[in-house]
Amino acid sequence: MxxxxxxxxxxxxxxxxxxxxxxFYRDQLGLPFLFSQVMPDAPIRLTHxxxxxxxxxxxxxxxxxxxxxxxxxxxxxxxxxxxxxxVDSVAESMKTLPGQGLTVxxxxxxxxxxxxxxxxxxxxxxxxxxxxxxxxxxxx
Amino acid sequence: MxxxxxxxxxxxxxxxxxxxxxxFYRDQLGLPFLFSQVMPDAPIRLTHxxxxxxxxxxxxxxxxxxxxxxxxxxxxxxxxxxxxxxVDSVAESMKTLPGQGLTVxxxxxxxxxxxxxxxxxxxxxxxxxxxxxxxxxxxx
Numbered sequence: 001m002x003x004x005x006x007x008x009x010x011x012x013x014x015x016x017x018x019x020x021x022x023x024f025y026r027d028q029l030g031l032p033f034l035f036s037q038v039m040p041d042a043p044i045r046l047t048h049x050x051x052x053x054x055x056x057x058x059x060x061x062x063x064x065x066x067x068x069x070x071x072x073x074x075x076x077x078x079x080x081x082x083x084x085x086x087v088d089s090v091a092e093s094m095k096t097l098p099g100q101g102l103t104v105x106x107x108x109x110x111x112x113x114x115x116x117x118x119x120x121x122x123x124x125x126x127x128x129x130x131x132x133x134x135x136x137x138x139x140x
Numbered sequence: 141m142x143x144x145x146x147x148x149x150x151x152x153x154x155x156x157x158x159x160x161x162x163x164f165y166r167d168q169l170g171l172p173f174l175f176s177q178v179m180p181d182a183p184i185r186l187t188h189x190x191x192x193x194x195x196x197x198x199x200x201x202x203x204x205x206x207x208x209x210x211x212x213x214x215x216x217x218x219x220x221x222x223x224x225x226x227v228d229s230v231a232e233s234m235k236t237l238p239g240q241g242l243t244v245x246x247x248x249x250x251x252x253x254x255x256x257x258x259x260x261x262x263x264x265x266x267x268x269x270x271x272x273x274x275x276x277x278x279x280x
Contacts, residue, residue, distance in 0.1 A: 030143020
């Protein structure tokens with residue numbers, strides 16, 4: 001059976017204000033800015049910086065007061081929230097991962113930045129680390 | 141001025157029991173095992189897995205009951221704890237980072253796995269994300 005997770009894609013950090021956060025991650029630490037997109041359905045703003053080796057830091061800002069990530073911010077403050085791994089196809093992994101003891105929480109792939117698919121695993125099965133999978137748009 | 145942080149080196153996950161954690165990260169997720177070392181002074185056990193792109197997942201297990209990471213585990217449970225970035229020289233960065241608004245918490249470089257130097261930044265200045273820097277043994 002192939003390894004379910006190919007490689008780390010990004011590390012998500014929840015922030016209250018993307019522009020303020022960029023003053024730290026881009027300007028102070030010097031991480032190259034890649035892109036920033038509003039995902040209108042969530043709604044959240046996702047901003048990617050290059051952490052080297054093809055891995056991105058993803059800044060996640062919830063854009064409405066009753067977004068679940070605002071409750072997360074109230075409880076935890078800004079900080080590390082999840083890891084996302086690249087797979088060949090999110091749709092395919094959603095079928096095969098449960099057989100490997102990795103339950104997927106989402107019922108259908110989400111639409112991530114740049115048209116990529118993504119899905120979150122059930123955190124009850126991932127030892128306290130929130131895990132997401134993603135794949136390229138053509139892979140579904 | 142050069143960017144203070146070159147690239148992501150590893151992501152640290154605090155665990156209660158390394159062997160149990162390996163059943164998940166190595167066996168279920170399929171991340172390649174790299175090495176496991178006990179740092180006797182701390183004391184902690186550090187275990188690295190290959191997350192792709194030269195980035196490691198580092199499992200950190202405290203090895204005595206009164207280690208500060210046991211208090212962290214009591215409060216948070218197992219989970220993401222810090223990000224570590226590669227620099228040319230930890231000793232040199234400890235001199236230059238404060239001038240860039242990044243205070244280093246450690247007074248002297250720590251000894252990390254494989255003889256590498258490391259130091260933790262003052263978390264008050266890093267927006268809720270615990271940050272470490274590391275460099276190769278020859279760089280100090």
